[in-house]
Amino acid sequence: MxxxxxxxxxxxxxxxxxxxxxxxxxxxxxxxxxxxxxxxxxxxxxxxxxxxxxxxxxxxxxxxxxxxxxxxxxxxxxxxxxxxxxxxxxxxxxxxxxxxxxxxxxxxxxxxxxxxxxxxxxxxxxxxxxxxxxxxxxxxxxxxxxxxxxxxxxxxxxxxxxxxxxxxxxHPGDAYIWINEDLFNEAGIPLPEVSGVTHEQITEWAEALSQGPEDDRSVYGFVPRVVGIQGIVNGARQFGTYENNEEGTESLADNEQWRQWAGWVKSFYDRKQAATDNALPSGGADGLFLAGRVAMRPNQRFFYRRVNVGMEEVEKPFSWRVIQYPRGPEAKGWGxxxxxxxxxxxxxxxxxxxxxxxxxxxxxxxxxxxxxxxxxxxxxxxxxxxxxxxYPFLELQYQCMTEEEAFRQPANARGLEVETVYKNELDKLWLGEEELTPAFMQNMKAAVDEILTKPF
Missing domain, CATH: 3.40.190.10 (Periplasmic binding protein-like II)
Incomplete structure (x- = not known):
């Protein structure tokens, strides 16, 4: 050969x-x-x-x-x-x-x-x-x-x-949200269906589910998961846009749908209904969900087993379910x-x-x-x-799998570098170091495009 x-x-x-x-x-x-x-x-x-x-x-x-x-x-x-x-x-x-x-x-x-x-x-x-x-x-x-x-x-x-x-x-990556049913019941919120939840509903529920003063929350309403390319791309796609052009040579991160997604995520941090990873204790948001201190937590399929096992080990187990991450009316396929x-x-x-x-x-x-x-x-x-x-989660997995589309990958196969740029730039938003403006999105697009124009 x-x-x-x-x-x-x-x-x-x-x-x-x-x-x-x-x-x-x-x-x-x-x-x-x-x-x-x-x-x-x-x-x-x-x-x-x-x-x-x-x-x-x-x-x-x-x-x-x-x-x-x-x-x-x-x-x-x-x-x-x-x-x-x-x-x-x-x-x-x-x-x-x-x-x-x-x-x-x-x-x-x-x-x-x-x-x-x-x-x-x-x-x-x-x-x-x-x-x-x-x-x-x-x-x-x-x-x-x-x-x-x-x-x-x-x-x-x-x-x-x-x-x-x-x-x-x-698999569709970050396509699911884990729900603490006990917290929903305490807040008087009807338990959501497995699919069909909207971004507006997540926003409303996060406000009602957050507990304690803003600078010392006992319960966070909704903690986004934007630690990698799967969560970032899937989030933007549900607002109706792709990550790159079809050729994989130019980022689309300066369009209106990207801005809408970034604004939706940023709102949870701005209202202190979520905390960034560096502000959370050991175990992060996943650990806080198991401890009953996060009401809604997006994640990938691996988390299902972790929660199943975790409920046998935590001091105060609770009822929970998994629903599909919200999809807008013009949503693209999960990456x-x-x-x-x-x-x-x-x-x-x-x-x-x-x-x-x-x-x-x-x-x-x-x-x-x-x-x-x-x-x-x-x-x-x-x-x-x-x-x-x-069981319901296997059926939800399959539903999401049939809604998938291939990533629009960088033509030069520099995927890890692109992910690093997105994480570094978006962290500035979540931490409050930058405001969400057209200039910010244009600068992020330019930083990604600089990677995409490099040779293989």
């Missing part, structure tokens, strides 16, 4: 551009028309051998314990189903994961397969550097349709007309946070590696993830796969 290594020059250039942050971000499967990836056009499957072929996979250290359905149960059942293949996980500490992958690719020692994420354009960068292998021929040879997965996932993984990797998950399992171009057994990454995106995988984590994956048939264990 070609592209087994990245040239030193391209590698250093990539590091200078900033490797993107890795996201955490998870029934028997029906048989494919043929053995997935058993033979690809132009390639012959490995000849029979007494010794199984070893396929390695890079994941973040700790994931085998944290998400065993993904990285223990499914690999084990795959090996039972495919005794000719042995799977070995090769963990990398999370803080150095992206940079380490590029280092290993440069030296030609990268694993056969790996987890990647395109939330911060890491996956796209790896594709453009020639690290990842496209799967189109494998899918065709195995008779597997891309229609098995959500369109937003396929669109995200299709780069220059070819698809790279198979979807591990495709699709897509994680993958991909085959490297350095892999010496790509057909066998494809068989494995397909198993890490099939119905059995989806079932294990739902059982262990309470997540859905990226499959069109996720709800059918977990039909006997459905």
């Amino acid at each position: 070609t592209h087994a290594r990245i040239s030193r020059r391209r590698f250093l250039w990539s590091l200078a551009a900033g490797a993107s942050g890795a996201a955490l971000a998870a029934c028997a499967a029906p048989a494919a028309p043929t053995q997935p990836g058993s033979q690809t056009a132009g390639e012959e499957a490995a000849p029979p051998s007494q010794e199984p072929i070893t396929i390695t996979m890079h994941i973040q250290a700790g994931w085998e314990e944290a998400v065993p359905g993904m990285y223990v149960r499914r690999p084990q059942t795959f090996m039972e189903e495919n005794p000719d293949i042995k799977i070995e996980m090769v963990p990398i500490p999370g803080a150095e994961y992206d940079t380490k992958l590029l280092t290993l690719a440069s030296s030609g020692t990268i694993a056969d397969t790996m987890h990647t994420s395109d939330v911060w354009t890491q996956h796209t960068r790896m594709v453009k550097l020639g690290v990842l292998r496209n799967v189109d021929e494998n899918l065709e040879a195995a008779g597997i349709s891309k229609d098995e997965w959500l369109p937003a996932a396929i669109n995200t993984l299709t780069i220059d007309g070819k698809m790279y990797g198979l979807p591990k998950t495709c 699709a946070s897509v994680d993958t399992h991909s085959v490297s171009t350095a892999c010496k057994h790509p057909a066998e590696a494809f068989r494995f990454i397909y198993a890490m995106a099939d119905q059995t995988f989806a079932r294990y993830v739902a059982e262990d984590q309470g997540y859905l994956t990226a499959r069109i048939d996720d709800l059918e796969t977990v039909g006997d264990m459905l």
Whole structure:
């Protein structure tokens, strides 16, 4: 195979551009028309051998314990189903994961397969550097349709007309709000429906639910979650705008919809119905929600399990529910946070590696993830796969997943740098250091555009 290594020059250039942050971000499967990836056009499957072929996979250290359905149960059942293949996980500490992958690719020692994420354009960068292998021929040879997965996932993984990797998950990021039902009942507010809540209602409820003097709140009404690109982009999209133009070369952050979103978020800080992270105690707003001191808290799907477990540990447990984040009348789709399992171009057994990454995106995988984590994956048939264990949050996840659109990512794959600019600039608003004016939004757009005009 070609592209087994990245040239030193391209590698250093990539590091200078900033490797993107890795996201955490998870029934028997029906048989494919043929053995997935058993033979690809132009390639012959490995000849029979007494010794199984070893396929390695890079994941973040700790994931085998944290998400065993993904990285223990499914690999084990795959090996039972495919005794000719042995799977070995090769963990990398999370803080150095992206940079380490590029280092290993440069030296030609990268694993056969790996987890990647395109939330911060890491996956796209790896594709453009020639690290990842496209799967189109494998899918065709195995008779597997891309229609098995959500369109937003396929669109995200299709780069220059070819698809790279198979979807591990495709989730909508910060699309949910956790509600303390006890506080709603005490305030005499009817409990909201799962979806259909408006921005105006959240504003009204935050006023009624906040308790204590402004400089010493005992309960915050609504604490926004604007710590990363998922919360920022999804927030603006619900007011009817995208983050960038279609080409990913210009920010749209100076338009009226962006300003409306920023003003809505800023209002909670201005009225002291929320506090910025640096003003909160250890554990932040998530910890305060578990302690009964935050009435409404936006978050991602991982928080469902944390709240479930937390209610068994806190001194005063309370009733709670999850609703959908408000969507305006012109709302755009939730930004699709897509994680993958991909085959490297350095892999010496790509057909066998494809068989494995397909198993890490099939119905059995989806079932294990739902059982262990309470997540859905990226499959069109996720709800059918977990039909006997459905509960409202799984149904809400699927609703949001079907409303997703691919991110309008930076064309130069500098996603992490763009996120940093947005966070730094918007923090000035939340902290009261800047006023929300057209000039402020124009300056933020200009700062993002400066990143978007850099070379790959």
